[in-house]
Amino acid sequence: MTTTSTETRSVVIEREFAHAPDKIWRALTQPHLIAEWLMKNDFVPTVDHRFTLTGDWGSVDCKVLEIEPQRALAYSWDAMGLESVVSWTLTPSAAGTHVRMEQAGFRPDQQQAFAGAKFGWQKFLGNLDEVVARID
């Protein structure tokens, strides 16, 4: 394999909302509101607080990494072998608020990036790129 060990991938979603930053901030940080659009949770807006997002398909282990009221929020997002960080950035705009969400994670060939050891995933995922490279 020729990929570097530091390579990451990320997903970026940006959207303009016709609502003020403080309102969006509440939707992003109040547990009963988070449950309305994301998943059930025990979120607390405190750095280092660990929380779990629970869906009907499984759960996501998270830890609050950054809190800057009405501007920035980041938490780790570990689920099904993927270790990633979800970062929210709110910027006031003429129409309301520009919301940017970035989820940055590691490639499957980075063993240390995967918490899947308990399922025996590491060996499997280590071979995955090789296997997928042969896809027709």
Add this chain to the structure above:
Amino acid sequence: MPTPHDVIFSALADPTRRGIFERLCRGGEQTVGGLTALAGVSQPAVSKHLGVLKKAGLVLDRHEGRQTHYTARRQALAPLVDWTRQMTEFWESRFDDLDDLLKRMDQ
């Protein structure tokens, strides 16, 4: 996020099943008999594992006379490698729900 990913992960969570799948990836098409000789479990057990893999879209079967031949569908693994595509769909739909919530919060 849940569906295809979950099915693949649970199908491959079992070490015996994962072993069968990896063998098919590396060795190409094989029969249940051939796989049983290497799997260390009974033929009915291997057939059952193959059924789960097939349901998850990880293997294809081909009948020839009394024999069934199995091949790996490696492309079924693509969602695991390209997690970004799945997460993009996931977040787009979460953003839609967030928008709905924000509208309700006005009332």
